[in-house]
Amino acid sequence: MKRSAKDCFCALCRTPRKLRYSRHLTKLHYGQIFVLTLVFSAVVYPFISWKGLISLPVIWAIFESVHKSLYRKDLQCPYCGFDPKWYKKDVKLARQKVEEFLKQNPDTPVLKRAKLEETTYSQYN
Numbered sequence: 001m002k003r004s005a006k007d008c009f010c011a012l013c014r015t016p017r018k019l020r021y022s023r024h025l026t027k028l029h030y031g032q033i034f035v036l037t038l039v040f041s042a043v044v045y046p047f048i049s050w051k052g053l054i055s056l057p058v059i060w061a062i063f064e065s066v067h068k069s070l071y072r073k074d075l076q077c078p079y080c081g082f083d084p085k086w087y088k089k090d091v092k093l094a095r096q097k098v099e100e101f102l103k104q105n106p107d108t109p110v111l112k113r114a115k116l117e118e119t120t121y122s123q124y125n
């Protein structure tokens with residue numbers, strides 16, 4: 001089992017969550033970037049000599065963009081569809097995305113819990 005980067009709760013449905021990716025690259029990623037740059041430079045050395053080291057910023061940018069997209073994908077709650085990044089940008093759009101998610105996933109545990117709370121509340125009142 002892969003180690004999670006952060007344990008947290010969803011801000012909307014309060015479900016405990018584990019984020020797999022951190023916001024920034026880790027030491028392991030920087031090591032991978034370094035090794036990949038060295039391997040690429042060694043492969044292209046006969047053709048362009050040490051100019052192959054110029055691939056470092058390109059490889060770094062690819063790592064950053066892939067990691068950012070994985071982090072953004074991981075940020076969205078799998079139970080209610082709430083995305084804090086969208087909430088920060090546009091509250092109405094974030095609300096619309098949650099409603100769409102709940103329409104597409106009618107058997108999500110969040111809706112079952114809400115219905116259960118509703119019936120329990122109506123039984124005692």
Ligand SMILES: [Zn+2]
Pocket residue numbers: 010011012013014015077078079080081082
């Ligand atoms: Zn949620």
